[in-house]
Amino acid sequence: MGEIIGVGVPFLNDYLKDHHWSFQDVGIATAMIGLGTVIFQGFSGVIAEIIPRHRLLLGWVILLYGVSFSLLPLEVDNHAMTNSFLLVSGMSSSFFAPLSATLAFSLSGHRLFARTMGRTQMWNHAGFLVSAIGTIFLIHHVGLWSGFLPIAIGSILAILSLLLIAQKDLIYHKTAGSSLKDESSNSEMDAIEDNRPLRKVFADFFRDPSIRILLISTTLFQIANAPVMPLLLLYLRFLDGGNGKLAWVVFIAQAVMIPAAWWAAKYSSRWGHKVIFSIAFFVMPIRALICSFSMNTDVLLASQILDGLAAGIYGVSVALIVGDLTRGKKGFNMLMGLSMIAMALGSVIGPILQGISVGRVGFRFSFLVFGVVSSIAAIIFFHYMPHEIPNTWEQEKDPENPSLPKEG
Numbered sequence: 479m480g481e482i483i484g485v486g487v488p489f490l491n492d493y494l495k496d497h498h499w500s501f502q503d504v505g506i507a508t509a510m511i512g513l514g515t516v517i518f519q520g521f522s523g524v525i526a527e528i529i530p531r532h533r534l535l536l537g538w539v540i541l542l543y544g545v546s547f548s549l550l551p552l553e554v555d556n557h558a559m560t561n562s563f564l565l566v567s568g569m570s571s572s573f574f575a576p577l578s579a580t581l582a583f584s585l586s587g588h589r590l591f592a593r594t595m596g597r598t599q600m601w602n603h604a605g606f607l608v609s610a611i612g613t614i615f616l617i618h619h620v621g622l623w624s625g626f627l628p629i630a631i632g633s634i635l636a637i638l639s640l641l642l643i644a645q646k647d648l649i650y651h652k653t654a655g656s657s658l659k660d661e662s663s664n665s666e667m668d669a670i671e672d673n674r675p676l677r678k679v680f681a682d683f684f685r686d687p688s689i690r691i692l693l694i695s696t697t698l699f700q701i702a703n704a705p706v707m708p709l710l711l712l713y714l715r716f717l718d719g720g721n722g723k724l725a726w727v728v729f730i731a732q733a734v735m736i737p738a739a740w741w742a743a744k745y746s747s748r749w750g751h752k753v754i755f756s757i758a759f760f761v762m763p764i765r766a767l768i769c770s771f772s773m774n775t776d777v778l779l780a781s782q783i784l785d786g787l788a789a790g791i792y793g794v795s796v797a798l799i800v801g802d803l804t805r806g807k808k809g810f811n812m813l814m815g816l817s818m819i820a821m822a823l824g825s826v827i828g829p830i831l832q833g834i835s836v837g838r839v840g841f842r843f844s845f846l847v848f849g850v851v852s853s854i855a856a857i858i859f860f861h862y863m864p865h866e867i868p869n870t871w872e873q874e875k876d877p878e879n880p881s882l883p884k885e886g
Contacts, residue, residue, distance in 0.1 A: 489617060489625040496622055497554050510561045514568025516822045522573040523815020526580055527676055527753040527808065533648070537640050541634055543570040545647040551623055551813035572822075576814040578602075579797040583810060584648040591801050592751075594795070596743020603735040605632075610728065645724045679809040681815065685783025688804055691862045693820050695759070696796065700824020702762055702848040705832035707731070707785065709848075710769060710778060718775050726779055731786040738790025752865050755795035758788040759856035766849030770842045 495586045517841040529535050544564040578598060583795045586594040609628050616624035674682070683689045711724055746754045765784040772778060796817050828848075835844040 488549050489613060489622065493551075493622045493625065494560075499557075503557060507557075507561055509565055510564040511568035511571075512822075512826065514570075515572045516564040516819075516826065517817045518569040518572040520815050522818070523812040524676065526573070526576055526811035526815070527679075532577055532580050532584065533640050533643055533645070536573070536581065537637050539570045539573040539577065540633050540636045540640075542631055543567055543574075545729055547626055547820045548568070548630040548633075548684045551626055554765050563776075572818065575818055578810055579800075579814050580811055581643065581648075582797070583801060585643070587803060588805060592743045592746045592798055595794050595797050596740050599743075599790065600736050602789065602793070603732050603739065607729065607732050610732070614725075623634065640680060641721050644717035662683070674808060676808070676812070679807070680812060683809065683841075686803070687862075688864055689813065691858060692799060692803070694814060695855045695859035695863070696817055697820040697824050698851055699759060699857070700751070701828045701831065701857060702766070702823050702824075702852035703785075703788070704828035706766065706769065706845070706848055707782075708829070709832050709841065709844060712784075713769070714775055716841065717778075719774060727782055729846060730782040731778060731789065734783050735788025737792035739794050742791040742794040746795065750865060751795055751802060752797045752860075754791060755799060756856070756860045758791035758795065759852070760789045762852035763849045763856065766845045766852060767836070770845035770849065 491504055491508060494507055496503075499507070526532060526535065543566075546567040550563045551560060555564070579595065582593055582594045582598050609632060613626050615626050616627060707727060711727055714724060714727065742754050761784045765781050765788070768781040768784075769778060772781075782815055797814065800813045800817060804813055831847065831851075832844060835847050839847075
């Protein structure tokens with residue numbers, strides 16, 4: 479599903495230009511993807527909260543995504559239809575992150591959520607690398623039209639993989655008062671004894687200072703993060719005068735994200751989710767400073783290691799903190815959707831700032847601007863986000879007060 483951003487959009491631009499689309503029309507077409515994502519990002523969490531059949535819902539989302547891209551070459555000369563397909567692809571892709579996190583949550587519960595999310599994100603980034611390599615190979619040897627094949631094949635395989643998930647294994651989501659057990663640990667899962675209507679759950683999010691801090695800091699994080707890779711690509715082309723090193727910008731970051739996701743999941747349970755997530759926040763200003771002060775292309779490429787570290791941690795830690803903030807309550811899906819809106823807003827505001835800053839003050843000062851924004855995000859998160867409530871789930875309970883761990 480990462481195909482649409484990492485590989486799909488760049489080759490799609492070339493494909494549309496090859497079919498005599500103007501630059502303005504190409505810009506509108508690619509904007510349709512972002513528009514669909516932004517519009518439906520918030521709805522994705524609400525719909526996932528209302529519809530409990532998350533496996534089936536994800537299957538339909540992937541089907542829409544695959545069909546919209548598969549049919550696009552047949553209607554490429556029809557601008558209205560092509561834009562409609564891209565809008566649908568953006569709408570459907572907005573559901574993927576919240577629903578995949580929800581399925582991971584449903585399969586593992588709180589106790590194993592970190593490990594499951596870590597593995598999920600590792601496979602996510604590995605899948606991106608495979609799809610990118612496959613797409614580039616096909617386009618080079620077959621033609622631009624073949625870039626749609628990995629999306630179609632990947633969507634079919636993704637739907638088939640959902641059939642491997644048994645409904646009985648979705649152990650977390652259940653009605654209040656359920657006696658469902660986590661058979662892997664012989665302990666009761668966290669029952670959701672929350673009868674609030676969804677509108678009250680949504681309103682309560684913004685009364686919780688921790689949730690406000692999470693949304694503000696992640697929005698600033700994405701404002702600082704989203705434009706830096708495209709800006710770095712432009713800067714390398716300016717310094718190097720060619721395209722030889724440009725592909726490495728993406729591949730280095732994605733390759734680092736795989737072990738970073740594993741590491742974040744492994745050590746979150748030991749050091750705390752806030753500590754691990756804070757590392758991602760503080761890495762971003764360092765990366766921006768390196769890009770600002772260095773004109774060595776090898777050093778600039780090496781800075782993508784920090785990008786991969788931050789992004790790998792981010793993909794795991796956001797879901798873990800959302801799980802902490804909604805533990806025993808409704809709203810996991812809605813808060814995941816809201817966190818994705820923060821990401822989408824950052825992805826829109828960041829490039830606008832990039833265009834303004836590069837045009838007025840140049841590349842190196844632009845990197846400094848994003849370094850300042852990422853520093854503000856890091857300070858807000860680290861200073862104001864409280865440490866998560868200790869996980870006492872695996873501790874022995876006090877027989878006189880079962881809600882508390884046994885002393886000593």
